[in-house]
Amino acid sequence: MLPRLAITPGEPAGIGPELLIQLAQQHWDAELVAFADPQLLKQRAAAINTPITLHSFNPLAPRAHQASNLSVQPIEMAHASKPGELDVRNAAYVVNTLAEACDANLRGDCHALVTGPVQKSIINDAGIPFSGHTEFFQQRCKVDKVVMMLASTELRVALVTTHLPLNKVSATITATELTRVTEILHSALQQDFGCENPRIMVLGLNPHAGEGGHMGREEIDVIEPCLATLRQRGWQLQGPLPADTAFQAKYLDQSDAVLAMYHDQGLPVLKYQSFGRAVNITLGLPIIRTSVDHGTALDLAGKGSADCGSFAEALHLAISMSRHRFTVHQKPEHQEPEKQKGKTP
Numbered sequence: 492m493l494p495r496l497a498i499t500p501g502e503p504a505g506i507g508p509e510l511l512i513q514l515a516q517q518h519w520d521a522e523l524v525a526f527a528d529p530q531l532l533k534q535r536a537a538a539i540n541t542p543i544t545l546h547s548f549n550p551l552a553p554r555a556h557q558a559s560n561l562s563v564q565p566i567e568m569a570h571a572s573k574p575g576e577l578d579v580r581n582a583a584y585v586v587n588t589l590a591e592a593c594d595a596n597l598r599g600d601c602h603a604l605v606t607g608p609v610q611k612s613i614i615n616d617a618g619i620p621f622s623g624h625t626e627f628f629q630q631r632c633k634v635d636k637v638v639m640m641l642a643s644t645e646l647r648v649a650l651v652t653t654h655l656p657l658n659k660v661s662a663t664i665t666a667t668e669l670t671r672v673t674e675i676l677h678s679a680l681q682q683d684f685g686c687e688n689p690r691i692m693v694l695g696l697n698p699h700a701g702e703g704g705h706m707g708r709e710e711i712d713v714i715e716p717c718l719a720t721l722r723q724r725g726w727q728l729q730g731p732l733p734a735d736t737a738f739q740a741k742y743l744d745q746s747d748a749v750l751a752m753y754h755d756q757g758l759p760v761l762k763y764q765s766f767g768r769a770v771n772i773t774l775g776l777p778i779i780r781t782s783v784d785h786g787t788a789l790d791l792a793g794k795g796s797a798d799c800g801s802f803a804e805a806l807h808l809a810i811s812m813s814r815h816r817f818t819v820h821q822k823p824e825h826q827e828p829e830k831q832k833g834k835t836p
C-alpha cells in the first residue's frame with residue numbers, strides 16, 4: 492500500500508511551512524498531502540530558494556511522492572503571512588487546516604496525520620479556545636480520552652496530564668484518570684510499538700515520590716493503589732518512582748515507556764536527550780497522528796536554517812504506523828521491537 496499522509500504545516504509565520512518544503516525535496520515512499528494555502532507554500536519555497544511544484548489533491552487518484560512536488564488540499568489564509576510575524580487574522584485558517592486534515596483521516600481519504608507546530612497563543616488571542624492539537628483532535632474525533640507520548644530512539648515518555656496549569660495537575664490525577672491513561676498507553680505499546688507485555692515505569696508526582704507521605708500524599712492515596720489494581724491484570728508497572736532519579740539506565744533499560752504525571756516533569760528530559768529527533772504521538776485516537784517535538788521557532792522562520800529532523804521522524808513514523816495498521820496479515824519490517832533496541836518503531 493502507498494501510505495497517504497495528511498500534513499498540516501501549522502502556524503504560517505513559523506518554521507512549519509519551510510520545513511515541509513525542505514522535506515518535499517527528499518524521496519518518500521508515500522503520498523504527502525499538504526492541507527494548506529498553496530500561496531503560502533509557494534512564497535515560503537521562494538523565500539528559502541527551494542523548488543516546489545504543487546498538485547491538487549485527488550482522494551481517488553493516489554500519487555506517489557516525487558521530489559520537489561507536493562499534493563495540496565487548498566485552504567485559504569485570511570491574510571498574507573510574513574515569516575516571524577504572527578497575525579491573529581490567520582488563526583482560524585490554522586484551525587481549519589487541522590479540522591480538514593483530521594476529517595480526511597476520519598473519512599479514510601488519508602492513512603495518517605502529521606502536524607507541524609502551531610502557535611497556541613495566537614489561536615487563543617483570536618478568541619478560539621485551543622490548548623493543543625492533542626485536545627483538539629480528541630474533541631474532533633469524539634473520544635473520551637487520549638494520551639500524549641513523545642518518543643525518540645532512546646526514550647518514550649507519556650503524560651497523565653497535558654496542557655494544564657500546574658496548580659490543576661494534582662486534582663486531575665484521579666484513579667479513574669490514571670487507569671484510563673495507563674490502559675491507552677499499554678494498548679498502544681502493544682498495537683503500534685510491538686511490545687507484547689509492555690513495561691511501564693510510572694513516576695511519582697511529588698519530590699521523592701512523596702517521601703512516605705511527608706511531601707505529599709498523591710502517591711499513597713491515588714497512584715500506588717491504582718497501580719496495584721492494574722498489576723492484578725498481569726501488567727508490568729514499576730513505581731511510582733521519584734522523578735529526579737528515575738531517568739537512569741538501570742530503570743530505563745527495564746521499561747518500554749515512562750509515564751510522567753505532567754508535561755514539564757517528563758518532556759524536558761526527553762527533549763534534553765533528543766530535541767530535534769523526537770516525535771509526538773497522540774495515543775487513543777481512531778486515526779494515526781504524529782507531530783514534531785518543537786514549536787514554531789518564529790526567530791528562525793523564513794531563513795531556511797531550522798532543523799527538519801523531528802518533522803522527518805514524524806513522517807517516517809506515520810508511514811510505518813500506517814503500513815502496520817492498514818496492511819492486513821503482513822508483518823512489516825519495523826515490527827520486531829521486542830528484539831530491537833530503539834524506542835521508536
Ligand SMILES: NC(=O)C1=CN([C@@H]2O[C@H](COP(=O)(O)OP(=O)(O)OC[C@H]3O[C@@H](n4cnc5c(N)ncnc54)[C@H](O)[C@@H]3O)[C@@H](O)[C@H]2O)C=CC1
Pocket residue numbers: 501506607608609610611612624771782783784785786787788789790791796797798799
Ligand atoms: N507541536 C506543536 O504544535 C508545538 C507548538 N509549540 C508552540 O510553539 C510556540 C513557541 O514555543 P517555544 O516554547 O518558544 O518553543 P520552540 O520550539 O518554538 O522554540 C524553542 C527554541 O528552540 C529553537 N528551535 C525550535 N525548533 C527548532 C528547529 N526545528 N530547528 C532549530 N531550532 C529550533 C527555537 O529557535 C528556540 O530557540 C508556542 O506557542 C508553543 O505553544 C510548542 C511545542 C510544540
Ligand SMILES: NCC(=O)COP(=O)(O)O
Pocket residue numbers: 622623624625626758771782
Ligand atoms: N510539548 C508538546 C506540545 O506542546 C505539543 O502539543 P500538541 O499541540 O501536539 O498537543
